[in-house]
Amino acid sequence: MQKLAKKLENISGAEIIAKVKCEALPEVSMKETVKACVDEYFEQVDAIVFVTASGIAVRSVAEHLTHKSKDPAIVCMDECSKHVISLVSGHAGGANALTQMLADVMWATPVITTATDVEGQFSIDDYAREHNLVVTDWAKAKAISAEVLATGAKPVWVDEAEVSQEEEKNACEVCKEQKSTGIDVGKIENDGCENEIGVQKLQIGSHQVVITPQDVSVDAQTLQLIPRCIVAGVGCKKGIPVDKIEHAVQDAFAKAGLRMEALCAVVSIDLKKEEAGLLEFCETRNVPFETYAAEELQAVPGTYSASEFVSGVTGVDNVCERSAVKYASEHGMNQGEQLLGRQAKHGELLLRKQAYGGVTVALAYVCSE
Template sequence: MNKPYAAVAITKHGVEMARGLTEIFPAADLFYMSKFARGDEEAKDIRLFEGSVKLILPDLFKAYNGIILFISLGAVVRMIAPILVDKKQDPAVVVIDDRGEHVISVLSGHLGGANELTREVALAIGARPVITTASDVQQTIPVDMFGRSFGWKIESFERATPVSASVVNEERVVVVQETGEKNWWMYDKPLPSHIQVLHSAEAAMEIDFQAALVITDRLLNLREESVLLRNGVLYRPQSLVLGIGCNRGTSVEEIEALILDTLLELKLSVKSVRNIATIDLKKDEPGLLEVCAKQGWKLITYTPEQLNTVTLKNPSETVHRFTGAYGVSEPAALLSSGAAEWLLEKKKSGNCTISVARVPFEAAAVDRESL
């Protein structure tokens, strides 16, 4: 795969439109039947194929994030049916009619990005986007995409379908948001009256609701799980920053063990860790780099002068003598997170020290009282 999308045409008019699309939408590789070859395909990196397009679709499904088909909707449905897996794996599929009047989101509208691709392609060719996903049509919360633009991770996906049904059927839904970005409401209208925003699990447990969207970096207790996730989806915002200090040559195993043990003690989810922060002397520390690579975290570093701008309760002369900073894990966690205080100021274990801070987010933009 050279590009994220593939555009495929099988008719004369379709080829004409597809060639035009890829001129103004260069994120797509172009495929069409060899009988429509014009002689410039190799120079323009256009791929020709013989026989039925059905034969190449399985490979395109595996190779591309999205497929744009200049083929009739009915034919597309019949061709892709045998190769579908599930909504978390299937690519986005978009269909364009032979006159280029409509761009239709067919498959993986949310998770696969077909709805957004539909809008982009329709804008590029001057067509009408056709999107039938209920949450988009009703302009409400898309459960399977909620917070995705912020990097939120869904931990419990198995109830996504019934929770989505509760949202679009206007049943009583509670959004329990303990942390994370607050500007998630994307529409220029009030939050629907059947959706209530609360800022603690405790408050949500005291009311009746049919479905819950829970946004937290905490590990829920058994009672919270049984009530909130009975028909709920759990989202993990990227809200935690780990300040780490370590001796040179500390193993990835020791660093990772300290992180996991500490988060468990604090009853926090490792899925909500945004990044590790440390002193710039450790920017090439193998153990830190390896744990970041394994977990998909960024490693943010600060100079001793930057770290020393943070007032510490217990500055260390020993650390200052070796690094030039009066502390590493504590100031790094605050600087990177933007927090004023720590969830955990400092914990030392073996060759490592760890501090934990929570990213402060702006006040809720969708608080019911403010609407």
Template sequence: MRLAIITLTKKATRKGIEIKDLLTPTNRFKTIDVFTLSKYSDDKTIPMENGFKDTISKIFDSYDSLYFIMASGIVVRTIAPLLKSKDVDPAIITSDEDGKFITSLLSGHLGGANELASMIAENIGGIPVISTASDVSGSIAVDTIAMKLKAHLRDLESAKDVTALIVNGERVELRLPSNMSVNLNSNSPVCNKTKGIKKGISGIVVMSNRLNIEVTQIIPENIILGIGCRRDTPAETILDGIELTMKECNLHMDSIKHIATVDVKADEVGLLEVCEKLGKELIVIDRKQIKLIQNNYEGSDFVEKTIGVRCVSAPVAYLSSNKVGKFIKEKKRYNGVTVSIYEE
């Protein structure tokens, strides 16, 4: 790794030389060069003879990492015209002149700025400042996985989308050739598996050297909707509530197995129309069955006074299922409609 340390003041230059001396014994760097203004330069530094901006423009693509000991605002304005893409830009880190706070500014994952900031902070007694969401949440980003595997990302946009799933706690499966492995954070929602896709997976990272990989999706019908609604609720309102809840839970409408409701809603016109439109069976649950388990769910005095049970959507979803799954959404309210989603 080639590291450039860039400074603009006498104090920062001294700190840059000190940091070079501390980092050299780690054997992590092929080259460590300290750049400073000509008036502060000596035999331990490289003078920026044509000024700061011109020097940065010339060396930007020559180093794997650039460490600026100065205000981050100056750095941002200077490097902005030089930036190309996160998969080719060098790691950029900054710090104050005392080296108290080492900030990963750019190319935190692919460029290794996060790891570099942490390593430098450890060696000079500073505090690493890392703001990438995956690192803050203790998970791992797709581009970090690529870096660990010394591999290349085919598509930055899809990598960003899958990383968003990881950051939001969704389960993502990592598919590797059988002769490869990668060490992941034990708390990460990324599953490092080579055989079989686990239930509840929202994304897949595939590592392969094939030019084209054909991927298809088979959608199981294992989602049960429990529905409660006010009398005479229009079908459009009920359907809107269902579609909104399914979308929020990242579930395909084709995965609906059936819809369940309470016996007093067996003739609810809007609900029957929705079932017909979706081509799904309406399963009706007797209130006597609901009473036996209603205390397991959020209830309402008003609902109990009206129909004799404290809740509808969650218990009917559970009672009409195989009872060995789990709730993805226990209750979602929408314009007088309650939707519960149970996954078998």
């Protein structure tokens, strides 16, 4: 087990927690039961790998299972490493990919039973996981998979000329005055900040998939996938409660015409690294929280909404805009322009500073160049 954990850590770079329950190895065997161990870690980890009989694995996780969009990957391998079985959350949680990786490492036979994999067909939820996209409607995703299995439908990127006037008419408020070019472009203008957001579209049989962080209106045959590509720079007074931070960030996203699911990180100045409201907000939203020193933020190039008061307190003239741009400039994401089809440059602001009675918020794109 420990050797396997070390191999996985070297291959994936992920943090691996190895637990052993074995009477023959009292010096390393944990005192708690397997189920107690699962109870402790189920909601904290991305994947659980059992090296045991599959029945033990199933019984240990059964009461915790909710939905594939939330459950961690559950994989089971026999003690002789002959077979590796993907048990739960094969696509959305990455259990199938983990199963294949373990099989390759251990020279084992992978056992993957999801229908699209068995049939060698496209899986929309697997595609979403691989590209860090949020599935907004799992019933629609299921319908797409059913059509793929029934007809063998393949995903096809929608050509620019195929976008209809009806689609343009039904676009969100941010997009209504756009110039239609096939990849719908919505323009956001906020205090001199002007950037464009794109919408990429896939046709899969009778269904369409739109990929955008925008808050768009879709019909019954259309599924929206949301890229996690927006960083929120946040400044706040000491002791601001989490509900005020939640309101401020939600309002900022609404002003920008963006879905909250697109939030990928929250950033601020290092004076706020222990701010309870910010930490709770990030924990609830399950996004990382990073901070920067005042001198790092002041060195970020660009023109920002300067405040003498903020400068006197923090040592930098603007926290939210500068921190958002710094994070976005340093943390590229793989989908980038291919999926967003956008004109906004990497690391540029989408929304300049918005003030909400003790909280300031600015938004920036986090995408590869």
